[in-house]
Amino acid sequence: MPRFILHRLLQALPVLLVVVTATFFLVRLAPGGPFSDEKAVPAEVQRALEARYRLDQPLASQYLSYLGDLVRGDFGPSFRYPGRSVDEMIFAGLPTTAELGLYALLISLVLGTAAGVVAALRPNSAQDYLPMSAAMIGICLPSFLLGPLLILVFGIWLDWMPVSGWGNVPGDKILPALTLASGYTAYVARLSRGGMLEVLSQDYIRTARAKGLPEWIVVLKHGLRGGLIPVVAFAGPAFAGLLSGSFVVETIFQIPGLGRFYVQAAFNRDYTMIMGTTIFFAVLIVAFNLLADIAAVWLNPRLRHQYRKRAS
């Protein structure tokens, strides 16, 4: 197991290097410098600005010093908001985004698993078709459509929920969390249905039933453990996806999270902020994929065994 983790960690490094390099040079390739659309500034100010953002140095040394800063966890100053660092802005938005992502993850795991298990108990019956059709709706209604629709129905027509904000009015976290969760809930439902169907046809389930155990114990105790492996493997990347994919929801509901900052930075051409957030999201995604891989090996005795054999 430690060998496996080390192996995966070493695999993650080149990925991160590619992300950093690609982001850095893409941003440098941008037509016009970051200050070129600014009103004419005195030459000294221009030089001072360039020195501050290291634009006066050759590209290679800019790249190396950016790498060096990154290793120390320093994303540099913001281009658009003088006096604020990218780190500050990332950590100002992260807690909100993480909270939103966590709620969405919980909703999708609980609802999705329940729907998937219910569907798998009676395949090809109404009990299967109903939740699975709902899952199809979850997949086909994108968040940027579902969000406004939920606001329209529950916020405006029925007037049950606040239409925007985060943590200002009680209940204003419900709609954004639901919107963000819908697609993932659908995937979890499909995954857990598939997993449960496969597990429930196995011999040890028949044995459990033959022992005379009540059906709910067979399903919840013996079935769920194996049936949920695909869901667990999905949860890690899903959380990374929820964090990095929340910008639509944050934009729609005007939530001051990382995603909204990113979209704003994209519109403001705040280059260091764009680079910083891109790299930060990449690190998150790589880290959660890594965790998911480790969890998958840990949960599945067959994979564990296979890996041990290969390592020895």
Added chain:
Amino acid sequence: MSGEALQAERGVSLWRDAWLRLRRNRLAVAGGVTLILLCVLALLTPWIAPYDYRAQDLALGASPPSAAHWLGTDTLGRDLLTHVLWGGRISLAVGFVATGVALLIGVLYGTIAGYAGGRVDAVMMRLVDILYALPFMIFIILLMVIFGRNLVLLFLAIGAVEWLTMARIVRGQVQTLKQQEFIEAAVSLGLSRWTIIRRHLIPNTLGPVIVYTTLTIPSVMLLEAFLSFLGLGIQPPASSWGLLISYGAETMEEYPWLLIFPGVALSITLFSLNFLGDGLRDALDPRIAKD
């Protein structure tokens, strides 16, 4: 008698078999028919759109659905049906063209990696693994911000993201195929590598490729709609469903139809594609074939 049975068995080719199975799946058929209808509408848009694309009626302003404007008008008095039709043209075009780009890159890349094997394969697939781990949504936004928002770049950017899974699927297929006798026969006949790839390997990977293509189109259309919604995709005066939804969301309180109709158009398309894709997968998946 057994000869007759054999005859009957042989009469059903893989494709015919799949077609029969697909036809029995009512949802998939409905999806396919709806999709064809939508494509016909998109192709005929310049002739059937009830109003000129640029026509405004500022005096009328936003009006709910009526006999003159079936889906109503927007705040500038433009006919929504006309805009949904034109927007659909672009959304579908992005869906098909970007998927085409992904298909081309993915199939070629996957076939070469799978056929070459060994070190070439290892290096090529490592690259795919690395690209897989990138936060692509964010990279596309980055590209659109840096290089301006143009349609060709959008096609390329989306296509460049979506080829990865295709390459993996095709590679897996080719790896199993190349160990089969008919490839050995082709090699011993002295056919060139390229001929073998083109004539024998690629045609035999078609099943999974078709299935995955059908499922890629909706995800590409979603990506476009999503970018347009954020204001980073299709730019006015051009239109797409994502852009219409984004306008609709801004004014939904007073004029809900501006959000609902483009939303319905997008959802119907996505539903159709997903149902057709699922149906094709069930019909073409060799693992559950013949049961």
